[in-house]
Amino acid sequence: xxxxxxxxxxKVTEKGKDVELRCDPISGHTALxxxxxxxxxxxxxxxxxQGNSAPDKSGLPSDRFSAERTGGSxxxxxxxxxxxxxxxxxxxxxxxxxxxxxxxPGTRLTVT
Amino acid sequence: EDQxxxxxxxxxxxxxxxxxxxxxxxxxxxxxxxxxxQDPGKGPEFLFTLYSAGEEKEKERxxxxxxxxxxxxxxxxxxxxDSATYLCAVRGANSKLTFGKGITLSVRP
Numbered sequence: 001x002x003x004x005x006x007x008x009x010x011k012v013t014e015k016g017k018d019v020e021l022r023c024d025p026i027s028g029h030t031a032l033x034x035x036x037x038x039x040x041x042x043x044x045x046x047x048x049x050q051g052n053s054a055p056d057k058s059g060l061p062s063d064r065f066s067a068e069r070t071g072g073s074x075x076x077x078x079x080x081x082x083x084x085x086x087x088x089x090x091x092x093x094x095x096x097x098x099x100x101x102x103x104x105p106g107t108r109l110t111v112t
Numbered sequence: 113e114d115q116x117x118x119x120x121x122x123x124x125x126x127x128x129x130x131x132x133x134x135x136x137x138x139x140x141x142x143x144x145x146x147x148x149x150q151d152p153g154k155g156p157e158f159l160f161t162l163y164s165a166g167e168e169k170e171k172e173r174x175x176x177x178x179x180x181x182x183x184x185x186x187x188x189x190x191x192x193x194d195s196a197t198y199l200c201a202v203r204g205a206n207s208k209l210t211f212g213k214g215i216t217l218s219v220r221p
Contacts, residue, residue, distance in 0.1 A: 004155070031207065042116075043156075043199070043211040050207065059208070091155050100146065101209060103155030 002026070004104035006092050012110045013082055021077040021107045025094030032075050033101060034067055038088045046090075049075065082111045114139045114204045118212035125190055125219050133185040133215045135200030145183050146209065147176050148199040156199055159185075190219045 005024045013019050025032050034046040045059040049069045060066070064082075069075040079086055089108050093101035117136045125131055137145065144163055148156035160169040162178040169176045173194065175186045185198055197216045201209040 033208075035211075040213070042213040043201075043209075045208050045210070048208060056206070056208065093155075100158045100161055102158060103148075105153075105155050 004092055004094055004102055006090075006104040006107050008107060009105065010108045010110075012112060015084060015111055016081055018078065018080045019082055019109065021079075021090050021109070023075045023077070023092030023094075023104060025073065025075070025092070026102055027073075029094035029096055029102075030072070031095045031101075032069055033093045033095075034075070034077050035091045035093065036088045037091055037106070043091065046077070079109075082109075084111050087111045114202055114210040116200055116202055116210055116212035118198075118200050118215050120215060121213070122216045123218070125187075125217070127191055127219055127221050128189050130186070130188045130190070132187070133198055133217070135183040135185070135212060136181060137183070137200070137202045138181075139202045139204040139210070141205045142202060143205070144203045145178055146201045146203070147183070147185055148201065150197045150199055150214065159198075187217070190217075192219045192221050195219045 007022045030051045032049045035043040037043050047067045048056040064080045067077045087110050089106040091106045093103045095101045115138045119134045144161050147159040150156045160176040165180045167178050173188050177184045195218050197214040199214045201211040
C-alpha cells in the first residue's frame, strides 16, 4: 500500500517568508508526528497528533511553528517568518495508535 | 528526560566482516526500543521493535538485542548494500520517540 508522502520534496525560501509543508499519512493510521533533522543531529521531535485528542506541541521550538491536522488525515506544518536556522529536513511519520512509526521521505527546507 | 547515545558515530567494515552497533539509553518506563535504517536523502525505514530485556529480533543479516541499559544491532557478514545510517530510538511514558544521532555504516566491497 501507499506509504507516507510529503510535499514539496524541496523548498527554498527567503528569510522572513512563511512556508507550509504537507504530510499525507498512511491510511488508517491514527497517530501523526513531525520531526526535524539537521545535519549531524538526531531527529528532533516537533509535534504529535493522536486521533481527536489535543496535539502534543511540546517540541515546537518557537511560536513561529504551528501544525494542524484536518479530518484526522492530512497535516500541514507552517513556519512563519522563516530564519536561516530553520533550514533542515522536516520529516513526517504516522503509526497505528502507539505502534511503530513509518516515515515519509521528508521536505528539505533551505532558508536563504 | 529520556536519552539515547549511539556508538561509534561511524563504522567502516570490509564486506563479510561482522560487527555490532551500540545503543545506550536511559528512559522512564520503557515502552519500546526501535531500530531504523536511513539511506541518504530518504526518511528512516523501520527495522525492529524490542520491548523487554532478553528479547531478540532478526531480519536477514541483522539481529537486534536488548538489555535493561542498551541495545545492540549485530550485522553478520555485511554487504555493501547494508551501508546506511542506523538510528536507535526509545519510547518512554509518553508516545514520543527519542532518537540517537545515528551510526553511519560503510561496507567496502
